[in-house]
Amino acid sequence: MGVVPPPDGLTRCGDTAPGAAGGAGESTRRPDGVLKVTGDFAYASDLRHEDMLWGRTLRSPHAHAEIRSLDTAEALALPGVHAVLTHADLPAATHYGLEFTDQPVLADDRVRHQGEPVALVAADHPETARRAAALVRVVYEPLPVVHDEATATAPDAPVLHPDRDDHHAAHVPHPNVVYRQPVLAGDPTHAVAAVVVRGDYTVGTRDQAFLGPESGLAVPAGDGGVDLHVATQRLHADQRQLAPVLGLEPERVRLTLGGVGGAFGAREDLSTQAHACLLALHTGRPVKMVYDRHESFLGHVHRHPATLSYEHGATLDGRLVYVKGRIVLDSGAYASSSPAVVGNAASLGVGPYRVPHVAMEALALYTNNPPCGAMRGLGAVQACFAYEAQMDRLAVALNMDPVELRRRNALTQGDTMPTGQRVDAPAPVAELLRLVRDRPLPPPRPWETGDGVDPRALPGGLANSSVGEGIVRGVGYGVGIENVGFAEGFDDHSTAGVRLAGDRMRRGEPGPWRGNEAAWNAPGLRLVGGEVVTPRGEVLASLAEVLGEEAVERELEFRHRPAEPFDRATGQGFGHVQYSFCAHRAVVDVDIELGLVRVVELAAAQDVGRAINPRAARGQIHGGSAQGLGLAVLEEILVGPDGLVRDPSFTDYLIPTILDVPPMPLDILELAEAHAPYGRCGAGEAPTLSATPAIVAAIRQATRLPLTRVPVRPEHLTGT
Amino acid sequence: MRVTLTVNGRERSADHVWEGESLLYVLRERLGLPGSKNACGQGECGSCTVRLDGDLVCSCLVAAGQAEGCEVRTVEGLADADGRLAPIQAAFVETGAVRCGFCTPGLLLAAEELLARVERPADADIREALAGNLCRCTGYESVLDAVRLAAARATAPAADPERRP
Ligand code: FES
Ligand code: FES
Numbered sequence: 001m002g003v004v005p006p007p008d009g010l011t012r013c014g015d016t017a018p019g020a021a022g023g024a025g026e027s028t029r030r031p032d033g034v035l036k037v038t039g040d041f042a043y044a045s046d047l048r049h050e051d052m053l054w055g056r057t058l059r060s061p062h063a064h065a066e067i068r069s070l071d072t073a074e075a076l077a078l079p080g081v082h083a084v085l086t087h088a089d090l091p092a093a094t095h096y097g098l099e100f101t102d103q104p105v106l107a108d109d110r111v112r113h114q115g116e117p118v119a120l121v122a123a124d125h126p127e128t129a130r131r132a133a134a135l136v137r138v139v140y141e142p143l144p145v146v147h148d149e150a151t152a153t154a155p156d157a158p159v160l161h162p163d164r165d166d167h168h169a170a171h172v173p174h175p176n177v178v179y180r181q182p183v184l185a186g187d188p189t190h191a192v193a194a195v196v197v198r199g200d201y202t203v204g205t206r207d208q209a210f211l212g213p214e215s216g217l218a219v220p221a222g223d224g225g226v227d228l229h230v231a232t233q234r235l236h237a238d239q240r241q242l243a244p245v246l247g248l249e250p251e252r253v254r255l256t257l258g259g260v261g262g263a264f265g266a267r268e269d270l271s272t273q274a275h276a277c278l279l280a281l282h283t284g285r286p287v288k289m290v291y292d293r294h295e296s297f298l299g300h301v302h303r304h305p306a307t308l309s310y311e312h313g314a315t316l317d318g319r320l321v322y323v324k325g326r327i328v329l330d331s332g333a334y335a336s337s338s339p340a341v342v343g344n345a346a347s348l349g350v351g352p353y354r355v356p357h358v359a360m361e362a363l364a365l366y367t368n369n370p371p372c373g374a375m376r377g378l379g380a381v382q383a384c385f386a387y388e389a390q391m392d393r394l395a396v397a398l399n400m401d402p403v404e405l406r407r408r409n410a411l412t413q414g415d416t417m418p419t420g421q422r423v424d425a426p427a428p429v430a431e432l433l434r435l436v437r438d439r440p441l442p443p444p445r446p447w448e449t450g451d452g453v454d455p456r457a458l459p460g461g462l463a464n465s466s467v468g469e470g471i472v473r474g475v476g477y478g479v480g481i482e483n484v485g486f487a488e489g490f491d492d493h494s495t496a497g498v499r500l501a502g503d504r505m506r507r508g509e510p511g512p513w514r515g516n517e518a519a520w521n522a523p524g525l526r527l528v529g530g531e532v533v534t535p536r537g538e539v540l541a542s543l544a545e546v547l548g549e550e551a552v553e554r555e556l557e558f559r560h561r562p563a564e565p566f567d568r569a570t571g572q573g574f575g576h577v578q579y580s581f582c583a584h585r586a587v588v589d590v591d592i593e594l595g596l597v598r599v600v601e602l603a604a605a606q607d608v609g610r611a612i613n614p615r616a617a618r619g620q621i622h623g624g625s626a627q628g629l630g631l632a633v634l635e636e637i638l639v640g641p642d643g644l645v646r647d648p649s650f651t652d653y654l655i656p657t658i659l660d661v662p663p664m665p666l667d668i669l670e671l672a673e674a675h676a677p678y679g680r681c682g683a684g685e686a687p688t689l690s691a692t693p694a695i696v697a698a699i700r701q702a703t704r705l706p707l708t709r710v711p712v713r714p715e716h717l718t719g720t
Numbered sequence: 721m722r723v724t725l726t727v728n729g730r731e732r733s734a735d736h737v738w739e740g741e742s743l744l745y746v747l748r749e750r751l752g753l754p755g756s757k758n759a760c761g762q763g764e765c766g767s768c769t770v771r772l773d774g775d776l777v778c779s780c781l782v783a784a785g786q787a788e789g790c791e792v793r794t795v796e797g798l799a800d801a802d803g804r805l806a807p808i809q810a811a812f813v814e815t816g817a818v819r820c821g822f823c824t825p826g827l828l829l830a831a832e833e834l835l836a837r838v839e840r841p842a843d844a845d846i847r848e849a850l851a852g853n854l855c856r857c858t859g860y861e862s863v864l865d866a867v868r869l870a871a872a873r874a875t876a877p878a879a880d881p882e883r884r885p
Contacts (some may be wrong), residue, residue, distance in 0.1 A: 033813040036821030037805065037828060039755020039795035046754035127738060211759040211767060211822040211856050261759070261822030262856050293760040456844045615816040615862075622859030623819065650764035650854070658860040659851045 024678050027615035044215035044231035044258025049286035052217065053082055055272070055279045056129035056289070058119040058136050059298055060111035063147075063643025064158075064368040065140035067109050067118070075121060075135040080128040082283045084136065085120040089282070092247030098237065098269055098373070100166040100178075100335040105245050105274050111140070112160055112333035113370055114644050115298025122279040122287050145368045145643045149307070149328050152176040152365045160333065160366040168339065171568055178331045178364040179339040181346040183571030185418040186357035191322040193313025197393040201386040202709035204636035205305040205330075207297060208375050209655050212261015214291040214299060216272035218280035225252025226277045231260045233267040245274045246281065253277070264627070265374030266300040269336055297648030301336045301373030302637055304329040304364065306345070306382035310390045318398050318405045322357035323350045323390075327383060329372070331364040336373030338364040343566060344379030344483060347419045347575055351387040352429045352481035353409040358418035360571070368643040376627060377482055377688040384480040385631075385710055388693030392476075392700065402697070403437050403477055406430075411481070420572040423579060425681075426671035428607050432583035433479055435605035435667040442587055442601045442663075444473060459589055459596035461659060470593040473600075476697025479583040480689030483576035484682035561675055578673060582606040582686035584625065584694035587662075590702040595714030597633050599660070599695055605667040609681025618666055620684040626661045628691025633699075634660065636711050725787045727751060728797025734784070743787045744768045744779040747794060755795040755825050759854070766853030769826035770794045776833050778852075795825035798832065808832050811870040812863075819857035827853045831867050840871055 035041035072084040087094065087106045097103045107118045119136045123129035146152045146160060152174070159175045168179045216230040225248055232238050235255045243250045260267065272289040279287040291299050311324045327345045331338040346362035362379070375381075395402040410429035416422050445468065447457035453467050460466055566573040587601040602625050611617040634654045638646040647653045672679025692710055700707050703717055714720075723746060724733035734750035742761075747753045747770070757767035761780045768780040771793035779792075798806040805813070808831050818824050827850060834841055834849035841849070846867045855863060 027816075029813050030816075030818060032821070033818045034805065034809075036818045036824050037795075037809040037812050038799055038803075039753070039825050041821060042754075043757070043822065045758070046748070048749075125738065127740060209856055210820070211765060211854065212757070212820060213759065260820060261757070262820040264856070290758075292758075293762070454844065456848060462848075619816050619819055619858055619862055622861045623857045624859075626859030627856075649762065650760045651762065655854055655856060657851050657854060658847045658863065661860050664859060664861055 024610065024612045026613070028613055042259050043212050043261050044217070044229060045213055045261070045290045047215070047217040047229050047258055047288065049217060049219055049288070052286040052288050053122040053124060053279070053283060054126040054129045054289070055276050055287045056121045056123070056126070056133045057117045057275060057295065057299070058121070058133040058138075059295070060107065060114060060116040060118055060140070062111055062140050062142055063114045064143040064145045065111050066143060067107060067111065068139040068141050069137075070119070071137040072119065074137065075132040078123075078128065078132045078135060080124045081121060081132045082124070082285065083120070083122040083279055084132065085278060085282060086118070090245070090278070093244035096241040096245055096270060096274065097335060098241075098337050099339055102161055102164070102166070103334045105278070113368055115370065116333070117275065120275050120279055122283050122285070145641065146176065147367055147369055147639075147641050147643055148330070149365060152367050160368070166335070176366045178335045178366055179342050180361065180363035181342050181566060181571055182569065183346045183349065183358060183360040183418050183566070185355070185420070186322070188322050188324060188357040188359035191313060191357035193321040194316045195394065195397050196311060196313045197390060197397050198311045199309070199386070199390055199393055199708060201308045201310070201389060203306045203308070203382045203385055203631075204709070204711060205370065205372065205639060206303045206375070206631055206635045207637055207653060208264035208266035208300070208303070209635070209653070210262030210264055210266060212259070213293065213296050214271040215258065215289065216276040217258070217286060217288045218276035219286040220280045220284055221252070221254070223252060224248070225254065226280055227254045227256065228273060228277055229256045229258040230273055231258045231267060232273070233263050233265075237268070238270060238273050241270055242273055242277060246277055264376045265378060268374045269301050271299055293650060294648050297637070297645065297653070298370070301371045303375035304331060304338070304341055304372040304379070304382065306330070308382065308386035310386055312390045312394050314394055314398065316398070318394070318400050318408045320353055320355045320409045322359075323355045323387070324359045325349050325361070325386070327360070327362040329362065329364040329379070329382065330367055330369055332367055332369040332371035334371040336371055337378065338373070341374070341379040343575065345383045346571055347417070347566060348380045348481050348483065349383045349387065350418055351384065351391070352411045352427065352479055352581055353406070354411055354415050355418060360418065369639050370637065370645060376624065377685045380480065380482045380685070381631070381689050381692070384478070384689040385693050385696070388478045388480070388690070388697070389708065392697050403433050406433055406477070406479060418571070419566060419575055421574050421576065425578065425673045425675065426607060427579065427581060428669060428671060429479055429581055429583070431669070432581055432605040432607065433477065436477065436583050436585035436603045439585065439603050439665060441475070446600065459591040459598040460594065465594055465596065466591055471589050471591050472702040474588050474590060474698040474700065474702030476586050476694045476699070476701055477584065478690035478692070478694035478697060479581065480686055482580050482686040482689055484578040484580050484685070578676065578681055580607065580681050580683070580686040582621070582690050584628070584687070584690040586691070586694040586698040588695060588698040588702060590699055590717065592703055592717065595717035597699055597712065597717070599629055599633070599662045601662050601665070602629060602691060602695070603665045604687055604691070605669070606683065606686060607669040607671050607681065608683040609673040609676060610670050610679035611668065611683075612678060612680055614668070617668060617683045621666055621668070621687045622664050624684055624687030625664050625691040626656050628688050629661060629695060630656045631710050632692045632695035633711050721785065723784050723788055725790050725792055727753065727792045728794060737784050739783070739785065741784045742780050743770070743772070743782040743784050743792070746784040747779060747792070753794055753796050757822050757825055759822060764854070765823075766826040766830065767823055769829045769853065771829060771833065776830055793829070795828055798828060806832070807873055808835065808866070808870045811866040811873070815862045815865040815869055817858060817862040817866040823853055823855040827855065827863060831870070834867070835871055835874060839875060841867065
């Protein structure tokens, strides 16, 4: 079939859609922008209260140990200290968790990861609190460390949560498996293919590394409750977990969103919330807790590291016959959102391709490594690195252009996913690939200027490590599929929410339709992409025309269509509300002698359904692409077999600077998604998927090395 | 100890400063100027960037006592006395360079310093000047746009009536 024509109604996203003045489709400024450039925006870490104390957490130095004894007397005796709390002081529920209640508020007799909270201190100066925490005497007896699949599932493996009572416990193959999800389609056992490629891949642990540290200010209230101001992604989920721990009715646990300095998934779980509230309720004083960067690295969940094994079978003309894959994710000591991560990895594990026969399996392990949970593109990022590497491998085996191979297998609207879910919205996978491929390539040897060499354009930068010898250019492609929800946190919902509300006010009921409510409510009339449509699909008018300029008094609520859990054995089910797609082309210069990589350009093409605020949509794609670059060549939380983190600081854990991130030209398509208001589709996650494999493919082309793990470090390129 | 310094043109002093406190801590916790941010506390992220006697510094790495008698300029001092935004602030808002905004105060100070030194910076100059300021949200494209815009307006001030939002 070859070339897929552009879908009907293809539009490019400009800065402002025609007719969008003041409404959806116009690039507008963030409502909080001015406050943020003047320094007046109150982040949670900026909040103060007269009389407040500073809270501090004492954390475990061991990945796995028994707590033999705990003595707080010396800490309590330090002048300026107002409270020292341990597990024994907890007033009510002792555990919490996003999906399973498996995480201790403070460790009881056992710690399961480095950085597990053991005691809390409240003092009148942060330095006093730090010193007091160091005076808590804890005697640990180290236990054997579970650190990978072999040690987690060995016959004599220590069971990390012997008393599991979660709803998956009865269905897992081993108690150290948090959750397992197979996805089966067609007849994978009997499928045969002319060309077969296999590969094993590794994705390192990574950190969300938002800049604004975890912070909360808890203020005890007159009614015996507490007011908590906190930087979080999910106020309601926080409250649901907090109330039982504090032993209070939910109404007496009142949360207010403090200014959030980035999240990317790391604020879905509790951090300071319970600890600040416990200290405040215990001391009767407001308590502020702010993590420093070291504590932030140990105090929030990370992106699951993964090992992935794939086998792809195809016909000689490059059509996928089957994909078999196994994805092992390491959840670390606690479950957090691992079941969702596993579900994504399994259900999206073959990528944005049509595959008749599929046998995928994804699972998450309990280990003594740092706990892992949500991060932008959860589960789908790990899978995308591996299935895109496989597509490149297959292209080599078939002697076929890698873009052409992807286009031949590209998913399109109307196709069926391995989960049985029909893709009932635009899926312009082939078109996105064409857009990035057809862009002109950046000029070669950018460091050569008229009068010599500009070292800033060399892979070594100002380190002056070379003058351009030994540098090879590479070009690579990647495309990914991600599911989309409507959760706060990744996309620019603060702006989008306000924009939509503004639109409703301008356009919503009761406009000129007021006298004609019967017609408005007539069964079958629907709103599709901002137009009023009859049951036969006839467009009556655009909503803007119909409703005019009159102000509105009513706000409408949109609830996305329901999704269902995947079948435990087969993975079948309508599991995702929406899919989103992004493609990247990466151009790299690699100094093959020194192992240094410079990404020269990272072009992206993405379908965003409808850009409510085009400037924000572009920002999401740029930001996601830069994070994908970080995973490709820079970012990894290094954890030893002892379960200890080697690089919990920005000195050692490197996130991309403005020197690392290249120009990122974009093509944005707006193919309205019929099942979402305004045709919108979440934009923030998909670009995080495909940037990584595209960059690694480009490095492979330059170096001819297999490169089966990310991040790619210099020693992987030089073999040293 | 007591520390006296000039912040954004006003003399300020803080009492009971512990010797280990940084300039950043004193600005944020003792002088009521939380605009400068702490994202690492060890000189790696640039969120705490201020001008100290004109030089760009990471205020988390400056002991408060070292700032005794110095002139400090922070993000709170960028807008003029009537609250009108400085050109670099306006450009950040307009180009979408502000997202979560935690990096923004540091980037503004560094960009302002660059534009005072280099009238028409090339992209490579902008990247070099801002290399010490981490941003996790934008991918830096809109930050580059903002600096380019502010530079263009500085050399052709009358060209754009939309100079201040
Ligand atoms: S807080 Fe000073 S450089 Fe990061
Ligand atoms: S805008 Fe969030 S870190 Fe820069």
